[in-house]
Amino acid sequence: MSSFIQILIGGLLQGGVFAAVALGFSLVYRVTGVINLSQGAFCVLGAMAMYYFEVAFHWPTALAAVLSVLSVAAFGVAVGAATFVPAVARLPVSSTLVLTAGLLTFFEGVALIVWGNQPYALPPFSGQAPVAVGPLRIPTQGLWLAGGIAAMIAALWLLVNRTALGRALQACADNAMAARLMGIDTRRMMLLSFTLAAAIGATSGLLVAPITSLQFDSGGFFTTSGFIAVAIGGMGSFAGSIVGGLVLGIAEQFAAYYVSSLFANTLALLLLMFMLLWRPQGLFASGPVRRLDVRADSLVHRALVRLSGRRALAVGVTLLIVLVAIPQLPLPNDVLSSLTISLILFIAVLGLDVLMGWTGQVSLGQAGFMAVGGYAAAILSTTYEWPPLAGVLAAMAISVVCALALSMVTGRLRGHYLALATLTFGLLIDSLTVGLVDLTGGPSGLVGIPSFAVGAFEFDTTERMFYLALGLSAVLVLLLEGGMRSQFGRALQAVRSDQLAAAALGVNVGWIKVSALCISAALASLAGSLYAFNFHFLSPEMVATPRSFEMIAMLVLGGEGTLLGGLFGALVLTLLPTLVQSLALYKTATTGALLVATFLFMPEGLFGRFAIWLSRLGGAGRTRSSGAAIETTAQ
Amino acid sequence: MLEVRKLSAGYGNDIVLRDVDLTVAPGEIVALIGANGAGKSTLVKCLSGLLPPRGGTITLDGERIDGLSARACVLRGVCLVPEGRQTFGGLTIDANLRLGAYVHSQLDEASVQNLIDESCRPFPALLPRRDEPCANLSGGQQQMLAVARGLMSKPKALMLDEPSLGLAPALVSEIFRLIADLRGRGLAILLSEQNARQSLAISDRAYVIENGRIVACGTSKDILASSDVAEKYLGVGHKIGDPKSAKQTIMTARLRKIMGVP
Ligand SMILES: Nc1ncnc2c1ncn2[C@@H]1O[C@H](COP(=O)(O)OP(=O)(O)OP(=O)(O)O)[C@@H](O)[C@H]1O
Ligand SMILES: [Mg+2]
Numbered sequence: 096m097s098s099f100i101q102i103l104i105g106g107l108l109q110g111g112v113f114a115a116v117a118l119g120f121s122l123v124y125r126v127t128g129v130i131n132l133s134q135g136a137f138c139v140l141g142a143m144a145m146y147y148f149e150v151a152f153h154w155p156t157a158l159a160a161v162l163s164v165l166s167v168a169a170f171g172v173a174v175g176a177a178t179f180v181p182a183v184a185r186l187p188v189s190s191t192l193v194l195t196a197g198l199l200t201f202f203e204g205v206a207l208i209v210w211g212n213q214p215y216a217l218p219p220f221s222g223q224a225p226v227a228v229g230p231l232r233i234p235t236q237g238l239w240l241a242g243g244i245a246a247m248i249a250a251l252w253l254l255v256n257r258t259a260l261g262r263a264l265q266a267c268a269d270n271a272m273a274a275r276l277m278g279i280d281t282r283r284m285m286l287l288s289f290t291l292a293a294a295i296g297a298t299s300g301l302l303v304a305p306i307t308s309l310q311f312d313s314g315g316f317f318t319t320s321g322f323i324a325v326a327i328g329g330m331g332s333f334a335g336s337i338v339g340g341l342v343l344g345i346a347e348q349f350a351a352y353y354v355s356s357l358f359a360n361t362l363a364l365l366l367l368m369f370m371l372l373w374r375p376q377g378l379f380a381s382g383p384v385r386r387l388d389v390r391a392d393s394l395v396h397r398a399l400v401r402l403s404g405r406r407a408l409a410v411g412v413t414l415l416i417v418l419v420a421i422p423q424l425p426l427p428n429d430v431l432s433s434l435t436i437s438l439i440l441f442i443a444v445l446g447l448d449v450l451m452g453w454t455g456q457v458s459l460g461q462a463g464f465m466a467v468g469g470y471a472a473a474i475l476s477t478t479y480e481w482p483p484l485a486g487v488l489a490a491m492a493i494s495v496v497c498a499l500a501l502s503m504v505t506g507r508l509r510g511h512y513l514a515l516a517t518l519t520f521g522l523l524i525d526s527l528t529v530g531l532v533d534l535t536g537g538p539s540g541l542v543g544i545p546s547f548a549v550g551a552f553e554f555d556t557t558e559r560m561f562y563l564a565l566g567l568s569a570v571l572v573l574l575l576e577g578g579m580r581s582q583f584g585r586a587l588q589a590v591r592s593d594q595l596a597a598a599a600l601g602v603n604v605g606w607i608k609v610s611a612l613c614i615s616a617a618l619a620s621l622a623g624s625l626y627a628f629n630f631h632f633l634s635p636e637m638v639a640t641p642r643s644f645e646m647i648a649m650l651v652l653g654g655e656g657t658l659l660g661g662l663f664g665a666l667v668l669t670l671l672p673t674l675v676q677s678l679a680l681y682k683t684a685t686t687g688a689l690l691v692a693t694f695l696f697m698p699e700g701l702f703g704r705f706a707i708w709l710s711r712l713g714g715a716g717r718t719r720s721s722g723a724a725i726e727t728t729a730q
Numbered sequence: 731m732l733e734v735r736k737l738s739a740g741y742g743n744d745i746v747l748r749d750v751d752l753t754v755a756p757g758e759i760v761a762l763i764g765a766n767g768a769g770k771s772t773l774v775k776c777l778s779g780l781l782p783p784r785g786g787t788i789t790l791d792g793e794r795i796d797g798l799s800a801r802a803c804v805l806r807g808v809c810l811v812p813e814g815r816q817t818f819g820g821l822t823i824d825a826n827l828r829l830g831a832y833v834h835s836q837l838d839e840a841s842v843q844n845l846i847d848e849s850c851r852p853f854p855a856l857l858p859r860r861d862e863p864c865a866n867l868s869g870g871q872q873q874m875l876a877v878a879r880g881l882m883s884k885p886k887a888l889m890l891d892e893p894s895l896g897l898a899p900a901l902v903s904e905i906f907r908l909i910a911d912l913r914g915r916g917l918a919i920l921l922s923e924q925n926a927r928q929s930l931a932i933s934d935r936a937y938v939i940e941n942g943r944i945v946a947c948g949t950s951k952d953i954l955a956s957s958d959v960a961e962k963y964l965g966v967g968h969k970i971g972d973p974k975s976a977k978q979t980i981m982t983a984r985l986r987k988i989m990g991v992p
Binding site: 259262263265266268269270272273274275276277278279280 | 778780799800801804805809810812816817818819820821825828829830832833835879883
C-alpha cells in the first residue's frame with residue numbers, strides 16, 4: 096500500500112512538471128494559435144542557468160533561481176522577437192509549427208555546445224534528507240516542486256482571468272485584427288506569452304533538476320510529455336493542461352513500476368492516440384474555436400518555387416553526371432560515405448516532399464517510418480535470414496500498413512492535430528524501438544546486419560552503396576516527376592491549395608491524403624532499410640524523432656515541392672559536419688538555426704533560390720515567372 | 731474634424747485607393763457608398779491605422795494621424811467598428827466592452843462602469859447579458875455590441891464598416907435607426923455601406939466611391955436625387971456596375987504607371 100502511495104506521489108511530482116510545460120503550451124497557443132514545440136527546451140535552459148549560477152559560481156540558491164529565470168526569460172524575449180513573433184505574423188500556421196521544431200533543435204544544440212552530452216543534476220534546495228510523513232518519505236525537493244508549480248498556476252490564472260492584460264492576451268487569441276483595433280499591440284502580446292512560457296519552463300526546469308538529472312536533449316522529452324499532456328487535456332485549456340499533466344505523470348510512474356520503465360512512454364502515447372481518435376479536442380475543449388485546416392489560413396502558403404520542364408531536365412542531368420563521377424575522384428572515404436548517407440536520407444526526404452511540399456500535409460513523424468523500414472528489414476535479414484531485397488520489400492509493405500493504420504487516426508484530423516498525430520506516431524515508434532528489447536536490441540541497438548544484396552551481388556563497399564543510393568534516387572526522382580505531372584499529381588496540388596475547393600471539384604481528398612502518406616511512408620521505409628544495411632547496425636536514436644525534424648530541415652532548406660531540392664538540404668546538413676570535423680559539435684544547433692532562418696528569410700529554399708537565379712540568368716527578355724513557377728498566395 | 735487629402739493605398743503591388751479626399755465634421759453622419767470591391771473597407775482600414783497609406787494625409791482636428799499604428803489611432807480618438815462585427819466570441823460581453831476601453835488603462839473601476847452604461851445606453855438589450863459569452867448573441871446583437879465596444883474607446887471619429895452586413899431586413903432598419911441616434915453625441919461618424927438607400931436616408935452628406943476613387947459627393951439628398959447613383963446603387967434601371975470597366979480602369983492605370991504617364 097505504501098509503495099502504491101509512494102508511486103502516486105512520484106507520479107504527481109513528475110506530472111507537475113508535465114503540467115507546467117503543458118501550461119506553457121496552452122498559454123502560447125491561446126495567444127498565437129501555434130503549438131510552440133520548443134517549450135520543453137526552456138526547462139533545460141533554466142536548469143542549465145541554475146547550474147552555472149548555483150554550482151559553478153556558488154551564488155545563494157534563491158538569488159541563483161531568480162537570476163536563472165530572468166536570464167532565460169530575457170533569452171526568450173530575444174529569440175521570440177527575432178523568430179517566433181515574425182513567423183506567426185508572416186507564415187502559415189504549419190510553417191510556424193515546423194519552425195518551433197527548428198527552435199527546439201537549436202536550443203538542444205546550444206545546450207550541447209555549452210553543457211556537453213553528459214547528464215547534470217543540481218543539489219536539492221534544502222538538503223538531501225527527505226521529510227517523513229507517517230510511513231511515507233517525501234524528498235524535500237518534491238515539496239519545492241509542488242509548491243512552485245502550484246504558485247505558478249495560481250499566478251498565471253490570476254493574470255489571465257483577473258487583469259486587463261490577461262483580457263488583452265485572450266483577445267489576441269480570439270480575434271487578432273479586432274484586438275489591434277482595440278489598441279492592443281498584438282505582437283507585444285505574442286512576445287509576452289512566449290516569454291512567460293519561457294519563464295514557466297525555466298522555473299519548472301530548475302525545480303525538477305535536483306530530482307531528475309537533465310542533459311542537453313531532455314528538452315525534447317519535456318516537449319513531448321508536455322505535448323501529450325496538453326493534447327489529452329485540451330489544447331489551450333489551463334485546467335486541461337494541469338489535469339493532462341498529472342494524469343500523464345501518474346500513468347507513466349505506474350506503468351514504469353508495474354510494466355517496465357522502457358514502456359512507460361509507449362502507454363502514454365497509446366493513450367494519446369486513443370484520445371486523438373475519440374476526442375481530438377481533448378478532455379477540456381476550450382479557448383476560441385479555431386479553423387483547423389492548415390491551408391485555410393488567410394496567410395500566404397509556404398513558398399514554392401519550381402523550375403520549368405526543360406531547365407529542370409538540364410539541371411537534373413548535370414547533377415547526375417557530377418554525382419556519377421564523384422567516386423572516381425580522389426576523395427577521402429568519409430566524404431564518399433557521407434554522400435551515400437545524404438543520398439539515402441534524400442530518399443526519405445523525397446517522400447516527405449510528396450506529403451508536405453506537394454500535398455501540403457505536415458508530417459513530424461517521417462523518421463518513424465524510417466525506423467519501421469530499418470528495423471523490419473534488419474530483423475528479417477538477420478534473425479530470419481531473409482534475402483535483403485525481400486526484407487526491404489516486406490518492410491515497405493509493413494510501413495504502408497502502418498501508414499494506413501495511422502491514416503485511420505488522422506483521417507478525421509486536420510491542420511495542427513494532423514501534424515501532432517504524426518508526431519505521436521513517431522514518438523510511439525521511438526518508444527517501441529527502445530522498449531521491444533527482444534526484437535530490436537533495445538537502446539543498445541541491433542548489430543550484425545548484413546550488406547544489402549540482390550541475388551549474389553553484394554553492395555559491400557562504400558562505392559557500391561553510393562551507386563545503389565544514387566541509382567535509386569535518380570529513378571525515384573524521375574518516377575515522381577512524371578507522377579506529379581499526371582492527374583494524380585495535380586490532385587495532390589489541389590489538396591495543398593485548398594482542400595474544400597479540391598473536394599468541390601470532385602477530388603477524393605481523403606484518398607489523396609492517404610496515398611500521399613503511403614508513398615511517403617514507403618520511401619522513408621526504403622531509406623530506413625538502406626540506412627541499416629549501410630551501417631550494418633541500427634539503434635533507436637539513429638531513426639528517432641530528432642531525425643524527423645532534421646529531415647524537415649533538409650526539405651525546407653532545399654526547397655519544398657521541388658523533388659530535387661531535398662538533395663541540396665541533405666547534402667548541406669550531412670556533408671558540412673564531415674568536411675569540417677570541428678563543426679560536428681555545432682551540427683544540432685546549426686540544423687535548427689538553418690531551419691528557422693530558411694523559413695524566415697528564404698522560404699523558397701536553396702533550390703528555389705537557384706531556380707530564380709537560373710531563370711533570371713537565362714531569360715533576359717522573359718519574365719521571372721516563365722522560368723520558375725512561383726506560387727505564394729493562398730487565395 | 732476628420733480630414734483625408736489625396737489619400738492613396740493598396741496591397742502588395744496593387745493600388746486600390748487613389749487621391750481620395752473626404753471630410754467628416756463632428757456631429758455629422760457621412761455615408762460612404764460603393765459596390766463590392768470599390769475600396770470602402772480599404773479606406774476605413776487606412777483611417778484606423780490597420781493599413782499604412784501609400785500617399786496623402788489624414789488629419790484629426792488638424793493633427794496628422796496617417797502612418798500611425800492602430801493603437802495610436804485609437805488613443806487619438808479614431809475608432810473603427812470593422813466589417814463583419816469581429817467581436818471576441820470566446821469572451822464575455824463584459825470583457826468585450828472592457829477591451830473597447832483597453833487604451834484607457836488609467837480609468838478606475840467606477841469610471842469604467844459609467845463608460846459601459848453610457849456606451850450601452852442605445853443598446854439596452856446588452857446590459858442584462860453582460861456575463862454571457864458573446865458567441866451567444868444573435869448577429870444583430872453582436873453588431874450592437876461591436877458598436878458599443880467602439881464607443882467604449884471614447885472616440886472623436888467613429889467609422890462603421892457595413893454594419894448592416896448579413897442582417898435580416900427588420901434588423902437592418904433597427905441598426906440604421908440606432909446609428910442615426912448616435913448623432914446626438916457630437917461624434918464624427920463615417921458610415922461605409924453597400925445599402926445606399928438606407929444609409930443615404932440617415933446621413934447628412936455622402937461620398938460615392940468607385941474603383942478606389944471618389945466619383946461623387948454632396949448632401950445625401952442631392953446624391954439620392956442624382957440619376958447616376960440611383961441607377962447604380964439603388965436598383966433603379968438595370969445596369970448594376972460594370973465589372974469590365976472596373977478591370978479596364980485598373981489595367982489602364984497599370985499601363986500608365988509602366989509608361990510613366992501621370
Ligand atoms: N488583404 C487584401 N489583399 C489584397 N487585396 C485586397 C485585400 N483586401 C482587399 N483587397 C482588394 O482591394 C479592393 C478593395 O477592397 P475593399 O475590401 O476595400 O472593398 P469594399 O468596398 O469594402 O467591398 P465590400 O463591399 O465587398 O466589402 C478589392 O479589389 C480587393 O480585391
Ligand atoms: Mg468592405
